[in-house]
Amino acid sequence: xxxxxxxxxxxxxxxxxxxxxxxxxxxxxxxxxxxxxxxxxxxxxxxxxxxxxxxxxxxxxxxxxxxxxxxxxxxxxxxxxxxxxxxxxxxxxxxxxxxxxxxxxxxxxxxxxxxxxxxxxxxxxxxxxxxxxxxxxxxxxxxxxxxxxxxxxxxxxxxxxxxxxxxxxxxxxxxxxxxxxxxxxxxxxxxxxxxxxxxxxxxxxxxxxxxxxxxxxxxxxxxxxxxxxxxxxxxxxxxxxxxxxxxxxxxxxxxxxxxxxx
Amino acid sequence: xxxxxxxxxxxxxxxxxxxxxxxxxxxxxxxxxxxxxxxxxxxxxxxxxxxxxxxxxxxxxxxxxxxxxxxxxxxxxxxxxxxxxxxxxxxxxxxxxxxxxxxxxxxxxxxxxxxxxxxxxxxxxxxxxxxxxxxxxxxxxxxxxxxxxxxxxxxxxxxxxxxxxxxxxxxxxxxxxxxxxxxxxxxxxxxxxxxxxxxxxxxxxxxxxxxxxxxxxxxxxxxxxxxxxxxxxxxxxxxxxxxxxxxxxxxxxxxxxxxxxxxxxxxxxxxxxxxxxxxxxxxxxxxxxxxxxxxxxxxxxxxxxxxxxxxxxxxxxxxx
Ligand SMILES: Cc1cc2nc3c(=O)[nH]c(=O)nc-3n(C[C@H](O)[C@H](O)[C@H](O)COP(=O)(O)OP(=O)(O)OC[C@H]3O[C@@H](n4cnc5c(N)ncnc54)[C@H](O)[C@@H]3O)c2cc1C
Ligand SMILES: Nc1ncnc2c1ncn2[C@@H]1O[C@H](COP(=O)(O)O)[C@@H](O)[C@H]1O
Numbered sequence: 001x002x003x004x005x006x007x008x009x010x011x012x013x014x015x016x017x018x019x020x021x022x023x024x025x026x027x028x029x030x031x032x033x034x035x036x037x038x039x040x041x042x043x044x045x046x047x048x049x050x051x052x053x054x055x056x057x058x059x060x061x062x063x064x065x066x067x068x069x070x071x072x073x074x075x076x077x078x079x080x081x082x083x084x085x086x087x088x089x090x091x092x093x094x095x096x097x098x099x100x101x102x103x104x105x106x107x108x109x110x111x112x113x114x115x116x117x118x119x120x121x122x123x124x125x126x127x128x129x130x131x132x133x134x135x136x137x138x139x140x141x142x143x144x145x146x147x148x149x150x151x152x153x154x155x156x157x158x159x160x161x162x163x164x165x166x167x168x169x170x171x172x173x174x175x176x177x178x179x180x181x182x183x184x185x186x187x188x189x190x191x192x193x194x195x196x197x198x199x200x201x202x203x204x205x206x207x208x209x210x211x212x213x214x215x216x217x218x219x220x221x222x223x224x225x226x227x228x229x230x231x232x233x234x235x236x237x238x239x240x241x242x243x244x245x246x247x248x249x250x251x252x253x254x255x256x257x258x259x260x261x262x
Numbered sequence: 263x264x265x266x267x268x269x270x271x272x273x274x275x276x277x278x279x280x281x282x283x284x285x286x287x288x289x290x291x292x293x294x295x296x297x298x299x300x301x302x303x304x305x306x307x308x309x310x311x312x313x314x315x316x317x318x319x320x321x322x323x324x325x326x327x328x329x330x331x332x333x334x335x336x337x338x339x340x341x342x343x344x345x346x347x348x349x350x351x352x353x354x355x356x357x358x359x360x361x362x363x364x365x366x367x368x369x370x371x372x373x374x375x376x377x378x379x380x381x382x383x384x385x386x387x388x389x390x391x392x393x394x395x396x397x398x399x400x401x402x403x404x405x406x407x408x409x410x411x412x413x414x415x416x417x418x419x420x421x422x423x424x425x426x427x428x429x430x431x432x433x434x435x436x437x438x439x440x441x442x443x444x445x446x447x448x449x450x451x452x453x454x455x456x457x458x459x460x461x462x463x464x465x466x467x468x469x470x471x472x473x474x475x476x477x478x479x480x481x482x483x484x485x486x487x488x489x490x491x492x493x494x495x496x497x498x499x500x501x502x503x504x505x506x507x508x509x510x511x512x513x514x515x516x517x518x519x520x521x522x523x524x525x526x527x528x529x530x531x532x533x534x535x536x537x538x539x540x541x542x543x544x545x546x547x548x549x550x551x552x553x554x555x556x557x558x559x560x561x562x563x564x565x566x567x568x569x570x571x572x573x574x575x576x577x578x579x580x581x582x
Pocket of ligand 1: 038039124182468469470471472494495496497498509510511512513514515525526527528529530531532533536546547548549552564565566567
């Protein structure tokens, strides 16, 4: 038996850097250093663990939709241990929203061939957390999302979802789309050997025509939403800062009382 | 006036507060029609009517509890087809966003997630969002189809606005996909007796500085003196000192209370992402250089083991 896993990974601006918008109100991806979204490292990690715990022949493909530099994200995932990579890159993709991204990912996943898709819980730039659900809807397969624990056995995926009001145990048969949270287990660091091996692993590049997608279906033109304005939040006015010399608790209570919290 | 669908988040008929906030926002854009699904759906009607729902569409079926997400999408789609609303509003919970996204895709509409405000505009509802860890505020709108918008808790005040709230049964036919993901077991979260983190007016959080699960008792004592919810940084959660459900930040809950008190929390960008929109921010940290002090309205540089108990005592004294 074989198991084909596709892991969707996003290349995002570094959250600890100075993120901002470009003139067309899309996320500026030129001026800010990017990296493999930390939350997608957890998805790669779970794919590797499923592979390690399986008697089947598992093949892990990492897939990204993004600009040229997004190759860095693929390299990182390959050096963690994924087998091969697919990069969907096309100038017409600039400004694509979540619905468009899910279309491109779904077509690429179908073209690559899959039994299991694993995504991160959310991208660290858009933070929508909707792409995995959209992929399940588009691919017409079960969504088994926001898992803090996941396992695959005999064509069935099982997992634990820590929801808002309850913890649920979920189960679905493959093919399926899974997303994992940052509670699913620390992602491994690439080893030196892994980094060297990654250089020889295949990275395929596809554009929109390879996926039979028209330019109008994606990009700013194809977007279903418009951002009309983006304004930097005014810096918070500097607050009062006191040093505790025995009265700190009292002073703080005084402040809370002045604001009517007590 | 056009109708606006509001997806009701409820537990066995008890409506959760964010849904009532949605009704306030929905009334700015049209006439709220609520959609309540699952066990106890009809019991939501009285509360929803008090807060402005002109109609409450209900449907009860075992599928809503036994399978993940899709049955709810099927029902909401049926409601959209029945009502032809001007917009669909859904609470921004993890599940709410997934339901909203799949609905948007099915009905060929755009989706906006995590709105913190909503106004009527010439070209449809305009949503305010807070992005990049709340360092930017954007105004967006859906340009194709029926706007589907998820709204964060604490984005609007709950207002009394009595309306008819007529209960109507919604006809739902489940899709083939509805039973794809089975919920084989469910353990409801145990109530702590404290307010819900995302809904609380005051949140008291502890971080790595709390230095041990047992020490969270002093954070809880402060929270209880203020009737607040308890939050934690990821460092405190990862150390096993406090449950993940209480984590505040990018991969935890996003909170926007009237008052946020951070103790022993440095204020990393991922933590800020979940609390920066709080109205008043207070921090206690022994490091005067901690980035959290950049956000505060009032900060105390000091040892939390001295300051927090003293604060709690003082609050108790003042409250008598
Ligand atoms: C993808 C990703 C997602 C993340 N998501 C989240 C998230 O959702 N939420 C989150 O919180 N973090 C998140 N993080 C982690 C975040 O980057 C920080 O590591 C974390 O917030 C640090 O927690 P902390 O402030 O409690 O600990 P630290 O940064 O170690 O700070 C502890 C603070 O306590 C102070 N202190 C120590 N002892 C005392 C004392 N006795 N009295 C007073 N002060 C004291 C110290 O001066 C210090 O400032 C995420 C990281 C990544 C990469
Ligand atoms: N451009 C992209 N390329 C590859 N994967 C993506 C992309 N955008 C989103 N994803 C995947 O979808 C998940 C959720 O993203 P989002 O819905 O944007 O928060 C991410 O963790 C990724 O696994």
